Amino acid sequence: MELNQICSQIRRDIVRMVHAVNSGHPGGSLGCTEYFTALYFEIMNANPDGFTMDGAGEDLFFLSNGHISPVWYSALARRGYFPVQELATFRKINSRLQGHPTTKEGLEGIRAASGSLGQGMSMAIGAALTKKLNQEESLVYSLHGDGELQEGQIWEAAMFAAAKRVDNLIATIDYNGKQIDGSLDDVISLGDLNAKWEAFGWEVLTVKNGNDINDVVAGLKSAKQLTGKGKPIMIIMHTEMGYGVDFMMGTHKWHGVAPNDEQLQTALNQLPETMRDY
Amino acid sequence: METKQALMKTFEVTGMKDTRSGFGAGLTELGQTNPDVVALCADLTGSLKMNDFKDNHPDRFFQVGIAEANMIGIAAGLTIGGKIPYTGTFANFSTGRVYDQIRQSVAYSDKNVKICASHAGLTLGEDGATHQILEDIGLMKMLPNMTVINTCDFNQTKAATIAIANYSGPAYLRFGRPKVPMFTPENQNFEIGKALLLNEGSDVTIIATGHMVWKAIEAGHMLAEDGISAEIINIHTIKPLDSEAILNSVGKTKCVVTAEEHQEAGGLGESVANLLSRNLPTPMEFVAVKDSFGESGKPDELMEKYGLTKENIRLAAKKVIQRK
Numbered sequence: 001m002e003l004n005q006i007c008s009q010i011r012r013d014i015v016r017m018v019h020a021v022n023s024g025h026p027g028g029s030l031g032c033t034e035y036f037t038a039l040y041f042e043i044m045n046a047n048p049d050g051f052t053m054d055g056a057g058e059d060l061f062f063l064s065n066g067h068i069s070p071v072w073y074s075a076l077a078r079r080g081y082f083p084v085q086e087l088a089t090f091r092k093i094n095s096r097l098q099g100h101p102t103t104k105e106g107l108e109g110i111r112a113a114s115g116s117l118g119q120g121m122s123m124a125i126g127a128a129l130t131k132k133l134n135q136e137e138s139l140v141y142s143l144h145g146d147g148e149l150q151e152g153q154i155w156e157a158a159m160f161a162a163a164k165r166v167d168n169l170i171a172t173i174d175y176n177g178k179q180i181d182g183s184l185d186d187v188i189s190l191g192d193l194n195a196k197w198e199a200f201g202w203e204v205l206t207v208k209n210g211n212d213i214n215d216v217v218a219g220l221k222s223a224k225q226l227t228g229k230g231k232p233i234m235i236i237m238h239t240e241m242g243y244g245v246d247f248m249m250g251t252h253k254w255h256g257v258a259p260n261d262e263q264l265q266t267a268l269n270q271l272p273e274t275m276r277d278y
Numbered sequence: 279m280e281t282k283q284a285l286m287k288t289f290e291v292t293g294m295k296d297t298r299s300g301f302g303a304g305l306t307e308l309g310q311t312n313p314d315v316v317a318l319c320a321d322l323t324g325s326l327k328m329n330d331f332k333d334n335h336p337d338r339f340f341q342v343g344i345a346e347a348n349m350i351g352i353a354a355g356l357t358i359g360g361k362i363p364y365t366g367t368f369a370n371f372s373t374g375r376v377y378d379q380i381r382q383s384v385a386y387s388d389k390n391v392k393i394c395a396s397h398a399g400l401t402l403g404e405d406g407a408t409h410q411i412l413e414d415i416g417l418m419k420m421l422p423n424m425t426v427i428n429t430c431d432f433n434q435t436k437a438a439t440i441a442i443a444n445y446s447g448p449a450y451l452r453f454g455r456p457k458v459p460m461f462t463p464e465n466q467n468f469e470i471g472k473a474l475l476l477n478e479g480s481d482v483t484i485i486a487t488g489h490m491v492w493k494a495i496e497a498g499h500m501l502a503e504d505g506i507s508a509e510i511i512n513i514h515t516i517k518p519l520d521s522e523a524i525l526n527s528v529g530k531t532k533c534v535v536t537a538e539e540h541q542e543a544g545g546l547g548e549s550v551a552n553l554l555s556r557n558l559p560t561p562m563e564f565v566a567v568k569d570s571f572g573e574s575g576k577p578d579e580l581m582e583k584y585g586l587t588k589e590n591i592r593l594a595a596k597k598v599i600q601r602k
Contacts (some may be wrong), residue, residue, distance in 0.1 A: 054359050062355075103387050111358055113387045116378050122348045126355020126363075129340065134314070135360055153379070156348035164340070166519055 062121020065145035118151025147179030162201030210239035297453035300329025304439025369395035398535035399539035414542020437468035473520035479509035
């Protein structure tokens with residue numbers, strides 16, 4: 001199946017999941033669908049059938065901005081980490097699919113809780129250091145929101161990773177320019193983001209269109225080529241929050257709001273069912 | 279009738295050493311015996327006595343600089359793939375400063391991180407209240423999934439440092455700055471969650487942790503002079519608490535004093551009160567800091583000003599016996 005078709009199904013899953021419980025975060029999830037699809041279906045060496053916490057010999061992924069859990073859960077399920085039907089339990093009582101990801105419920109694919117922002121890069125660095133200590137060639141990937149970069153811990157981690165030459169880490173920023181209270185520029189501008197990461201000593205790549213699957217795959221492949229050269233890698237990935245559902249695009253309104261019945265139908269009409277709905 | 283001497287066992291002091299050096303010695307031993315152990319420090323390697331590990335195992339030591347939040351997160355990540363990370367900084371920066379990082383990345387994520395905290399309490403001394411955390415036991419024990427240990431001397435701290443490597447799960451190990459009497463056995467077996475009965479007695483139970491254990495022993499001798507038989511329990515593990523040992527003792531003596539270098543709120547005393555109120559309501563007195571920050575001063579001056587001396591324990595014991 002083509003990656004774009006997988007993207008379409010993941011987007012259907014996202015809007016259906018948040019609609020079913022009238023909560024969750026569709027905007028960022030839709031915007032990062034190409035990234036997750038590329039990562040899990042093309043880029044990462046992962047083992048969906050035999051998940052272990054240690055992930056020896058595998059590439060690892062850490063989601064730092066845990067609120068976009070719907071896209072991660074869908075990608076994991078569609079990749080075979082756990083039954084697709086379980087997506088129907090998202091945010092419901094007794095579910096393994098908590099509002100924000102957790103290891104507590106033993107959901108395959110999850111190695112760290114996230115939700116309180118700013119912590120995922122440190123965790124990814126630690127995992128990358130262990131890969132090195134264990135003399136593994138595997139890589140560690142992490143994803144961060146752009147608003148999340150307002151957290152100070154990110155910059156502690158940024159400084160450390162460059163200083164200690166953590167060059168088996170590929171971090172990505174979901175640069176959609178929006179956060180809960182509005183545009184980043186209205187809340188706290190990130191200024192020249194490329195220059196910031198370069199100044200911290202990272203190798204910085206740009207994915208101009210994070211909602212073009214070919215662009216995302218190419219960006220991640222380029223990043224892989226740059227690992228092992230003494231610098232951590234940062235991909236600044238420009239995305240559109242709410243991408244794929246026309247009325248959710250161009251606004252920060254759908255950051256953490258679920259569609260109603262009518263809106264769900266409108267959304268699903270724009271997203272072909274390619275892998276059978278759960 | 280018993281003689282006064284028979285009321286209180288004598289403990290031989292084998293030296294004066296700081297508990298943080300016990301941590302350093304334990305880490306040194308782990309460096310030699312357990313290749314999975316790694317260590318992280320936030321610019322306090324000398325204060326935490328981690329230099330030996332750092333020098334002998336540079337590949338397993340991570341200097342993270344003055345960035346404690348990042349240190350906790352990196353430690354959590356290091357566990358993925360089987361490492362056993364020990365983080366080292368002052369108790370204040372090990373807990374209060376990084377509470378949410380510990381909560382989400384360590385405790386909730388169930389990561390096998392050992393948070394090792396020196397300079398806890400008032401005995402840090404002259405640096406004053408900014409550095410004298412008195413809330414850390416409470417902060418850590420409230421977290422689900424967290425084991426909380428506060429050791430009393432060099433030997434016990436060394437043993438605890440080694441023991442937590444063999445326990446899988448998050449642990450908080452609290453120790454201090456000053457040299458204190460060393461009286462527990464060298465190379466002792468350290469059992470997490472197991473209270474140590476130091477002296478059998480019948481009139482009052484004194485339950486102490488950390489630096490206050492030696493003061494409890496000294497208070498026991500003073501009480502013996504007065505003809506009072508004190509049962510003294512060394513609680514190194516505040517969570518999980520050894521309920522059985524406490525209930526057995528208090529069931530016999532019918533009154534209890536707790537002693538700790540910590541706020542009364544959230545400390546060992548509160549855990550004991552919780553246990554007793556449910557199972558065995560008993561008159562109780564608390565030797566602890568009473569809802570106050572510390573200040574600059576010599577450790578002994580501070581312990582006196584804030585009511586954490588052997589005399590305070592003695593008076594509390596007499597008072598609680600009256601309440602029986």
